[in-house]
Amino acid sequence: MAHLLIQRGKVVPGLAPQTMAGAADGDWVSMKGYHRLVVLVHLTQGNAATTAITVDKATDVAGTGVSAGITLSRNWSIEDTAIGTDAGTNSDTWVAGASAAAITTSNTGTGASMYAIEIFSGDLITGASAFGTAFDCVQVKLGASDANNIAQVTYILEPSRYAQGVSPTPSAIID
Numbered sequence: 001m002a003h004l005l006i007q008r009g010k011v012v013p014g015l016a017p018q019t020m021a022g023a024a025d026g027d028w029v030s031m032k033g034y035h036r037l038v039v040l041v042h043l044t045q046g047n048a049a050t051t052a053i054t055v056d057k058a059t060d061v062a063g064t065g066v067s068a069g070i071t072l073s074r075n076w077s078i079e080d081t082a083i084g085t086d087a088g089t090n091s092d093t094w095v096a097g098a099s100a101a102a103i104t105t106s107n108t109g110t111g112a113s114m115y116a117i118e119i120f121s122g123d124l125i126t127g128a129s130a131f132g133t134a135f136d137c138v139q140v141k142l143g144a145s146d147a148n149n150i151a152q153v154t155y156i157l158e159p160s161r162y163a164q165g166v167s168p169t170p171s172a173i174i175d
Helices: none
Strands: 010-019 034-044 052-058 074-081 112-120 137-142 150-160
Touching: 010 137, 034 137, 052 112, 137 150
Parallel strands: none
Antiparallel strands: 010 150, 034 112, 034 150, 052 137, 074 112
C-alpha cells in the first residue's frame, strides 16, 4: 500500500507570505525524526531586486548553538514564470543550481519563481568524523529585496525515521 506524503512525512510552514522590504528569518524546524528536508521558497516579484536565500543549522528549534550558512549542495529553481497566462509560454522544468552558501534569486522584477533546497540529515553533522556536532535543526533566511516582492517558505520533511505504522509522524517544530 502506498503512503501519501502526509502519512510518511510533514509539510510545515516555514515563513508566512510577506513582503521582502526587510530580511526575514523562517521558523526553525527539526530533522530529528526525518531523513530529508526540502525547503521550498516561492517568490513573486513586483520589483527587479534579488533576494539572497541561506540556511542555518542549530542543535535545537530555539536556535541554540547556531552555525550560520550551510552549503546548499542540492538546489533547483524555476524562475520568472508568469502565473495565469498561457502555459505554452512558461516552463515547469527545474534547473539545477551550483553548490553555494547562498542562492541569489532572479532580478527580472516579473513573474513568480520557486527555489527548492534539499538537505539530508547527514549534511548537518560537522567535525572530522561522523561523531562531530550533531546539528538537527535548520532555518531558512531570506535577505531583504523590495516591498513589491512577496516570499513564502514551506518545509517538506520525509520520510519519517520511524516505522510507517507510527501515527502521527514525529513533530518537526518541537524538540
